[in-house]
Amino acid sequence: MASQESLVFADESELDNTLSAPQPWKILIVDDEKDVHESTTLAIGRELICDRALEFLHAYDAAEARRLLSNEQHIAVVLLDVVMESEDAGLQLVHFIREELGLLETRIILRTGQPGYAPELNTISRYDINDYKSKSDLTRIKLYTALTAAIRAYAQIRTLNGSRRSHAEIIRASKELLCQRNYHDFASTVITQLAKLLRLPEEGLACIKQGNRDLSHRSDLLVMGTAGDFRRYTCKPLTSLASSHITELVFESARTRDHLFTSDATCLYFSTPDNAEMVVYLSAGSPKNREINALLDLFATNISACIDNVRLLEQRHEYAFLDQLLNIPNRLSFLQALERQLSHPPDAQQVVLIDIDQFGALNDTIGSQNGDLLLKQIAARLQKSFREHIVARISGDTFGILGDAEKLTPEQVSQVFSRPFEIADSPHLLSATQGRVLLGDQTNAADVIAQANVALKRAKQTLRGGFQDFHQNMLAETENRVQMLQGLRRAFEQKRLFMVYQPKIALESEAVCGFEALMRWRTEKGTYVSPMDFIPVAESSGLIVPLGEWALREALTRITALREQSGMDLHIAVNVSMVQFAHPDFLNMLDTALHDCNADPSCLDLEITESFAMHDQSSVQALVGAIHKRGVRISIDDFGTGFSSLSYLEALKVHSLKIDKSFVDRIGAEHPDTRICEMILRLGQALELSVVAEGIETQEQMAWLQTQGCDQGQGYHFSRPLTVDQLSDWFAAHRAAIQTREKDK
Ligand code: C2E
Numbered sequence: 067m068a069s070q071e072s073l074v075f076a077d078e079s080e081l082d083n084t085l086s087a088p089q090p091w092k093i094l095i096v097d098d099e100k101d102v103h104e105s106t107t108l109a110i111g112r113e114l115i116c117d118r119a120l121e122f123l124h125a126y127d128a129a130e131a132r133r134l135l136s137n138e139q140h141i142a143v144v145l146l147d148v149v150m151e152s153e154d155a156g157l158q159l160v161h162f163i164r165e166e167l168g169l170l171e172t173r174i175i176l177r178t179g180q181p182g183y184a185p186e187l188n189t190i191s192r193y194d195i196n197d198y199k200s201k202s203d204l205t206r207i208k209l210y211t212a213l214t215a216a217i218r219a220y221a222q223i224r225t226l227n228g229s230r231r232s233h234a235e236i237i238r239a240s241k242e243l244l245c246q247r248n249y250h251d252f253a254s255t256v257i258t259q260l261a262k263l264l265r266l267p268e269e270g271l272a273c274i275k276q277g278n279r280d281l282s283h284r285s286d287l288l289v290m291g292t293a294g295d296f297r298r299y300t301c302k303p304l305t306s307l308a309s310s311h312i313t314e315l316v317f318e319s320a321r322t323r324d325h326l327f328t329s330d331a332t333c334l335y336f337s338t339p340d341n342a343e344m345v346v347y348l349s350a351g352s353p354k355n356r357e358i359n360a361l362l363d364l365f366a367t368n369i370s371a372c373i374d375n376v377r378l379l380e381q382r383h384e385y386a387f388l389d390q391l392l393n394i395p396n397r398l399s400f401l402q403a404l405e406r407q408l409s410h411p412p413d414a415q416q417v418v419l420i421d422i423d424q425f426g427a428l429n430d431t432i433g434s435q436n437g438d439l440l441l442k443q444i445a446a447r448l449q450k451s452f453r454e455h456i457v458a459r460i461s462g463d464t465f466g467i468l469g470d471a472e473k474l475t476p477e478q479v480s481q482v483f484s485r486p487f488e489i490a491d492s493p494h495l496l497s498a499t500q501g502r503v504l505l506g507d508q509t510n511a512a513d514v515i516a517q518a519n520v521a522l523k524r525a526k527q528t529l530r531g532g533f534q535d536f537h538q539n540m541l542a543e544t545e546n547r548v549q550m551l552q553g554l555r556r557a558f559e560q561k562r563l564f565m566v567y568q569p570k571i572a573l574e575s576e577a578v579c580g581f582e583a584l585m586r587w588r589t590e591k592g593t594y595v596s597p598m599d600f601i602p603v604a605e606s607s608g609l610i611v612p613l614g615e616w617a618l619r620e621a622l623t624r625i626t627a628l629r630e631q632s633g634m635d636l637h638i639a640v641n642v643s644m645v646q647f648a649h650p651d652f653l654n655m656l657d658t659a660l661h662d663c664n665a666d667p668s669c670l671d672l673e674i675t676e677s678f679a680m681h682d683q684s685s686v687q688a689l690v691g692a693i694h695k696r697g698v699r700i701s702i703d704d705f706g707t708g709f710s711s712l713s714y715l716e717a718l719k720v721h722s723l724k725i726d727k728s729f730v731d732r733i734g735a736e737h738p739d740t741r742i743c744e745m746i747l748r749l750g751q752a753l754e755l756s757v758v759a760e761g762i763e764t765q766e767q768m769a770w771l772q773t774q775g776c777d778q779g780q781g782y783h784f785s786r787p788l789t790v791d792q793l794s795d796w797f798a799a800h801r802a803a804i805q806t807r808e809k810d811k
């Protein structure tokens with residue numbers, strides 16, 4: 067390989083390029099006398115000076131000399147006649163060489179036939195003239211001596227200038243390299259700087275060794291830096307290159323740990339004392355010579371220092387951009403990758419956020435150390451399945467994947483969770499919920515993550531284990547929800563929420579047997595927001611917990627008062643949402659509310675929805691059991707809309723089923739369909755559960771339900787939900803109606 071020694075500059079005998087055939091020194095003879103040309107070449111034409119032959123160029127007047135000087139390169143010495151077509155033609159030519167052409171390295175020996183025309187002393191020093199000789203003085207030996215001295219001076223000046231130029235270029239290149247903060251940019255800069263130094267086109271690629279393997283390991287050699295047409299191979303395996311010729315050259319250079327020069331390619335090998343290795347391929351040939359080798363040696367020394375610098379920066383970067391537990395990119399890194407994609411959008415790119423379902427609960431059960439192991443397994447599986455994508459940990463148990471949308475389908479993600487994970491020798495089957503967003507006209511990465519998050523939240527609300535694609539109107543919906551939540555909080559604080567009570571009627575006697583408490587929100591503008599809209603917002607924000615407690619206390623206070631006033635055994639049904647019910651303090655809250663409101667537990671009926679009752683069966687069953695023990699009843703609301711398991715329903719200690727309004731609507735409809743109502747009624751009878759029909763709006767519906775033996779009914783046919791103020795009037799009217807009916811019987 068290129069050694070680490072600093073650049074040893076070529077000595078005078080090796081100045082001009084290739085080692086194999088040293089170029090002769092070019093000597094330009096300018097003289098209007100043909101004889102002088104002949105005698106000069108005759109005298110010293112066959113001599114070697116500093117181990118090199120001499121090549122003569124001939125000009126017979128100043129004009130010809132000018133043309134030759136302008137076109138020929140590397141003229142070492144000009145033997146110049148002072149007097150030619152004019153007395154100072156030679157001196158004018160000197161002016162032309164130094165001032166106009168700027169040729170400062172070429173040595174000039176003035177020769178004159180007429181000693182009287184000697185130049186002024188200041189001309190000699192001003193134009194850097196090596197020698198002034200009278201032609202008659204120039205014997206063969208004197209000519210040889212004068213030329214040797216001039217050529218030596220020329221060579222030394224060239225060497226000095228060459229090394230100054232190389233130094234300046236290396237310093238400039240090194241400055242560039244030191245500015246690079248990661249391997250990719252560093253490797254790309256090495257290519258361009260090397261191309262500049264070697265005067266080659268900026269086309270090529272570079273591989274850097276990372277880790278302990280050496281570069282000749284073909285399988286994991288990555289293209290780290292690229293330039294020109296090779297850009298598309300950045301970060302791809304070297305073997306993905308279309309040309310195996312290039313791959314072989316790089317491998318060969320890595321294997322032999324040396325530079326390779328061919329007619330159409332240059333492969334340069336660098337290594338550092340710390341065993342970092344790098345191969346740079348440039349797609350043009352360059353001559354192999356000592357000068358280039360020396361330049362590369364000096365460059366190698368600088369590369370070594372710069373690689374160390376980049377390595378430190380990469381380490382710092384790794385620390386900041388790598389998830390320390392899972393050893394995969396972290397959120398910051400994901401955002402950066404995303405930002406890069408947005409600035410150079412390739413075809414259809416997708417971002418998927420993956421949230422592990424119930425991970426918090428699982429973590430509590432298996433312990434956080436096992437939880438960490440589980441996350442590691444998940445990360446490893448995701449990385450394996452999505453090799454070509456970027457897999458990162460976004461937060462706790464949320465992962466992000468970025469890449470080609472076609473290869474990132476919901477099914478492919480779900481597939482990762484199809485087999486159980488092994489923790490402490492026991493299998494754990496997990497599911498994950500996905501929020502997905504396609505990259506399009508988003509302008510920043512944080513927006514994309516926010517969009518994916520909106521989709522993920524939505525997916526979690528609707529279907530755990532499923533997925534949701536983001537679409538624009540979700541943002542407006544989210545905005546509305548945020549505003550609604552703020553309004554609801556304010557309304558709750560300012561006591562603008564209140565409860566209404568819808569009577570429940572015992573269908574056989576048509577007498578009131580209780581009420582369902584329903585929440586109402588009157589806005590500052592005096593309009594009402596439906597609980598169908600605000601309850602889900604309260605649920606998703608957790609506000610439902612204090613809200614629900616307040617509703618329960620209101621309802622218990624009201625029913626206790628009504629029972630006292632009427633002396634009747636009235637019940638109160640209170641809706642309880644899933645979030646409240648699952649709250650660890652629920653039972654405690656229930657007990658305190660009953661106690662504080664001085665309420666009889668047997669007058670309370672908690673309504674839970676069918677989908678929730680069937681949700682997490684074992685924990686719901688335990689809770690329902692505990693509530694049942696307190697004498698509090700449980701009803702299953704909106705029954706018929708979920709997917710109840712009948713055996714489970716049988717085991718659950720519930721008191722009644724409420725037939726959803728949508729089925730009651732079908733009784734007495736234009737195309738009546740009473741099958742589901744009949745089925746629920748029969749089920750209730752079989753399981754000895756009371757059945758309540760909700761949403762009864764017509765006499766016909768009521769009559770049909772009565773004939774079918776439905777226990778209770780509720781609906782606009784009897785009464786709309788009533789405010790506290792309306793309640794006593796309604797109560798009085800209802801009792802009067804019942805009494806009249808009794809009398810009529
Ligand atoms: P839900 O528990 O099924 O309540 C029955 C809904 O049907 C009530 O709507 C009621 O006003 C309406 N309704 C009763 N009879 C009729 C009728 O004959 N025709 C029609 N068209 N509608 C009738 P509301 O009050 O708008 O409540 C909607 C849902 O909001 C409730 O459904 C319940 O799930 C929820 N909700 C209401 N208040 C609360 C509360 O305090 N806590 C919780 N967690 N949820 C509540």
Ligand code: MG
Nearest residue numbers: 582641673703
């Ligand atoms: Mg209800």
Ligand code: MG
Nearest residue numbers: 703704726760
């Ligand atoms: Mg209902």
